[in-house]
Amino acid sequence: MSKIKAMKKEASMLKLKSVALALVLLAPALIWAWPQPGDPAPNVTIPDTAWVTHTLPSEYRGQVVQLFFWQST
Numbered sequence: 001m002s003k004i005k006a007m008k009k010e011a012s013m014l015k016l017k018s019v020a021l022a023l024v025l026l027a028p029a030l031i032w033a034w035p036q037p038g039d040p041a042p043n044v045t046i047p048d049t050a051w052v053t054h055t056l057p058s059e060y061r062g063q064v065v066q067l068f069f070w071q072s073t
Contacts, residue, residue: 035042045055056065 041057
């Protein structure tokens with residue numbers, strides 16, 4: 001019985017170490033990919049109430065844009 005517990009504990013530790021190693025290796029890529037202050041805003045395509053799509057910010061560059069969000073059921 002204790003041998004099975006030891007094997008399960010070892011497997012859990014191996015999984016934990018694998019996840020920790022993956023986080024350490026992927027962290028720089030995630031940080032570098034994150035937008036930094038001064039970076040241009042990415043283009044986002046959103047529909048209006050008539051389902052016509054608009055691309056922000058490229059379609060409205062230099063203009064004031066006001067967005068309203070609401071929940072419908």
